Amino acid sequence: MGWALALHGGAGDIPRSLPPERREPRLATLRRCLDLGAAALRDGRPALDVAELVVRELENCPHFNAGRGSVLTTDGTVEMEACVMEGGTLRCGAVSGLSTVVNAVSLARLVMEKTPHIYLAFDGAEAFAREQGVETKDPSHFITEDNIERLRQAKEANRVQIDYTQPMKGQEAPKETQAPMDDKTGTVGCVAVDTAGNLATATSTGGLVNKMSGRIGDTPVVGAGTYANALCAVSATGKGEEIIRHTVARDVAALMEHRDLPLRDAAARVVAGAPRGTVGLVAVSADGEVCMVHNTTGMFRACATEAGHAEVGIWTDADANGESVSVGL
Ligand code: ASP
Secondary structure, eight states: OOEEEEEEEEOOOOOTTTTTHHHHHHHHHHHHHHHHHHHHTTTTTTTHHHHHHHHHHHHTTTTTSSSSSSBTTSOOOOOEEEEEEEETOOOOEEEEEEBBBBBBHHHHHHHHHHOHHHHHHHHHHHHHHHTOOOOOOGGGGGOOOOHHHHHHHHHHTTTTTTSOOOOOOOOOOOOTTOOOOOOOOOOOEEEEEEOOOEEEEEEEEOOOOOOOOOOSSSSSSSTTTTEESEEEEEEEEEEEEHHHTTHHHHHHHHHHHHOOOOOHHHHHHHHHHOOOOEEEEEETTTTOOOEEEEEEEEEEEEEEEETTTEEEEEEEOOTTTTTEEEEEO
């Protein structure tokens, strides 16, 4: 028992050659958010508040694919989405197709708390944001130079991608920026269990680079990218279409519920069951157990427990059980 939290900043084909200037700002943000979340849990804040607080911070960091820094659609626009869920009550809220809302995760929480619905999207979600008076900015605020370049390269390569991988073979890194674009941006998420044993999860994303306008991924789909019940809270990242097909987050909870599997075994089984290179997740159980697992090359992630375990990492030297061991810090 005891509080615990875990967060992620996206999973994918993250090369071990990722230069320190691309790696460090993200790891620093993960550490800061971990401290923030741990302090809030120590102070007795509810799990839902903590998950929202941490995801807001991650959304505000332009190095991650959520809020400012969200990747671009094929039209060069931003369409952000987010979801929150409270385990004990199964209350949840989700939003998609946002282009002006600074913190999509907080709008998702307002959908949960202030409407009879679960999911609002596009114009209706934007109108609800105005009505609630949440902070908004011109759509251009969310678009970064890096993401304009990522879209350009994705279009050139004619692909939709989790986020920017490597320049295609035979292509040079863009001369204009001189920046080695061999980095990853990522969806963000946080799961928490508080001292009273309440569970909550929150996930937020800009989706996939070069996605069609109108595309909805796994993040706001309850049971796919985001799910919590009385046993566990899960936030997933990776290829949204695969995560939806495999109902990743709900499957972890279902294996615990119907097969009595411990969190780690349930999560490892679900991730192993999805196509290689497509899924990562962070999860906590009501007992304060933490799990961070992925079948991608890496996943930006961090966790802490009341018992004193803390970890921040990108890559995993997977053992036979697929267990996470952080390296490269
Ligand atoms: N799962 C997200 C999506 O498909 C992308 C990510 O996790 O980076 O929209």
